[in-house]
Amino acid sequence: MKITIDNKEVEVDPGTTILETAKKAGIEIPTFCWHEKLDVYGGCRLCLVEVDDLPKLQLACATYVCDGMRVKTNSPKVIKARKGNLEFLLINHPLDCPTCDKAGECELQDYVFKYGSDKKRFKEKKRRFIVDRSQTFDDLKIGPQIIRNQNRCIICARCIRFIKDIAGEDELGDFNKGYRSEINSLPEIPIANQYAGNVVELCPVGALTSKAFRYKIRVWLTKKIESVCPFCGDGCNLFLWVKDNRIYRVTSRRNDKIDEGFLCDRGRFGYDFVNHPDRLKTPLLKENNDFIPVSWEEAFETIAKRFEKIKKDYGPDFLAGVGSPKLANEDNYIFQKFFRTVIGTNNIDHRVNIKNPLPGSDFKDYKNFFGMSDSIEDLENSDLIFILGCDMNLEHPIIALRIRKTQRKNGTFVILANPKRTKLKNIATYELLYKYGTEVAFLNGILNQIIDEKLYRIEENKIRELKDWVKEYDLDKVSDITGVPAEKIKTVAKFISQKERVIFLLGREIILHHQTQDVVDSVNNLILLLGNGRKGSLNLLWEYNNSCGALDIGILPDRLPGYLPVNDLESKKRFENFWKEKLSEKPGKSFNKMLEAILQGSLKAMYIMGSDPVREFPDRNFGLKALKKLDFLVVQDIFLTETAKIADVVLPGASFAEKDGTFTNCERRVQKLKRGFKPLYDSKADWEIICELANYWGSDFDYPQAKDITSEIAEVVPIYSGFKCEQIDENRKRLDLSFEKEKVRFKRADYKKIPDDKEYPFVLITGNTYYHFGTLTQKGENLNSIVSEGFCEINPEDAKNLDIFDGDLIKLESLSGKIEIKAKLKGNIQKGTVFVPINFEKIRYNLLMDKDKLVDRVRIRKS
């Protein structure tokens, strides 16, 4: 279709609005209520334009173009209407810009400046929504982080539409009408959902501001730094607003491939750990059980001397390094290079929170653990999204938004199979609640059902084996094991087989599973069985901001960067040539094996960078016992973590805001973060510390800047090849893993029976909470002001039987230990299950865990 807009001819598709056409032609039409990611509302009337042959002005945002349409966006009529509308808005909008946080980035301010009139004809008193007569400003706290000033509101309803349509929540509404309209929440239901902070960013004026940022600084005094969220694996793009070595706020740096301009509150408000006063300030050396501050020189000397001695006395394999899925690729790359070349061992790992770390030693199975085979965007091109073992809102809140979006826009079906009820329930077609640990039985049940009912499209002769493997998983048996009603399994099996494009999303509960490999194999079996033309795909959603990067970059005992096997001679040679050092071809130990080795006396020293295994290893007693037995422990972190407390040398690293580098998100998109300010106090970027240590040792780690490491990664690591540091932000491509694609075949996976335990009847599930992620967010005040302590979530019926009430202090006990925690009665927890958050230092959840148990179990006692 050809449209003429301000004498410019534009070619657009049918179904395009005038506003979109203007954008395409590079013509600005002012808007308030319109927002690209929200549904068209047509409420602010600012986008009025003149259309030839139509008597009245038309809404550019809500009028679709037709062929030959002639539009004027700047005619005298339009200019007059715009001026008029802005004048109306200013009748009541207070002119309190000098004290308004939005000043400098207020859309009303900007539009009045550009299009408004310099005359004011209304003399009436301005309307006020008085909250407290003794106050000058009518600020009302409508949520723990959200402050409303209704006087400034222009009722564009972006906030309400976001909360209702995008986030699927119902805490914000539009009350009364016309002149008295106001945005509010019900007093007993404050706006506190995990996406609430977005309304502050969406608000075009200063009506909604955040408690964390308001009255702290004028926006124009800060510098905007491009960064990436340091918490979950989604990898949302951020702007850090910094001044004088301090982050003042975080806003979204919209990336339509990932976050579409929305952030969860953890990412938005969780930044304040960076400027926390408890940050480590200098290197520390332990003397007589006390830490004394020392110079870097002294610290390096001690480390080099001790490591050298252990290496000389016992050999390089008596040393080990633990990297981190939270640090940048550059940090991890240098770390593994240091251990492989300077120390000469493959004892490197980063998977400190997994009992049964996979990928295992079976090389062929690696491909399944690469992560996501679809991109986040691909979710929109599916018929069915099958979520297995993942509370999406807790673990990947922005992917959860994308799932909501595709359900709403494209009618994508969603099936949830989880050990607990999750928030996506209100958009799911089916929800199946199984007992944690029985996933393989559940999947085999579905497989068997599909075979039974001949719902597959694959040739008969290809599934003979599979048929045999799964035939014992009949509906009744599976229902008995998993707790899912037989009828439901039957319905779901049928439902899946009717869909063409099915995306499986496997989450935290599968990654931490004792049968991860088997669950993944079963899902693969299911995808193959549906087969023939139907496209199914498997996605394992890794947890942390850089989990994928840590795997890719070779923080693994048996893999060089790019998953090249350490004992593959050709791969070894490749890296020996690059690094000009001899490499060991002996696979190293995974973190679990390292701990065992310490206790057996075959590992003497460890260097832990950016991980806190005492708090994260799923067996606190064992982990602590082993780490304490080390002859020498170096911990590099930004806080004095629980692991750092038992170290001999502690080195202060820099946070994500203080260094350049790259993170690889869970869909394997490499993204660049930029340094906002130099490392605080006497800390250094993690890669810099390792380089300096290596050089102190006499090696030549010559990397003046982080981007030199990025370039080396691009050169050396096969799957990162071709990535130029400067280009990362422009092409924002996902890494191509096609080289690993191998024909997937059916594989046998059997359910391992979990022994009953009458003494400890409750299954323990752990995870993140809506307002906290990992171990860092709890340091900051912002998120603590929303939720500051963790609760053990219990099913109300179980609680009733145990005579426990909401908020009661209870004891959770297992064979390994016990913790005290407050109870929270929640209907989303299944009977016989408890959920404990991992984010709170005081809740030592891993004290209850045993590394050898398939599933951790506890009993509950009243305190």
Added chain:
Amino acid sequence: MISKKIKGRIVELKEKFPQRKSAILPALHLVLKEKNYVEKESLKEIAGLLELPPIEVFETASFYTMFPQKKVGKYHIQVCTNLSCSLLGAEELVKYLEEKLKIKVGETTPNGMFTLSTVECLGSCGTAPMMQINEDYYENLTKEKVDRILDDLLKKQI
């Protein structure tokens, strides 16, 4: 509290519409008929009965002026103060009513007889200024006419 009978009828409403939201208005009317106002507790109850988030019901009820959230007098005087009525003296009338009844807009006379409200357009611009008392329209108002109407209502009472 909503009576059992009305509760039953609200639950029946739920099935009548493709979207449960659409049942909010008829439900509000049912409650209003029964007790002449719809207080917060009832709004919450309606939300529960229709299985809707409370905020949806609160938003709807607050949008319409015919669902007072506080108990109103026997006669609920609703004066239109929208454009046509205001141009023809509605604001004067409101002032006159306030003086006559010795109450402010939004209040009820101590004897529980009259409640005075101002409302948006009632679709009777041709006969402006006008007001609605309970379910009846009174049009082409003047001060004298208002006197007579109120006197009649009081007489009816006796």
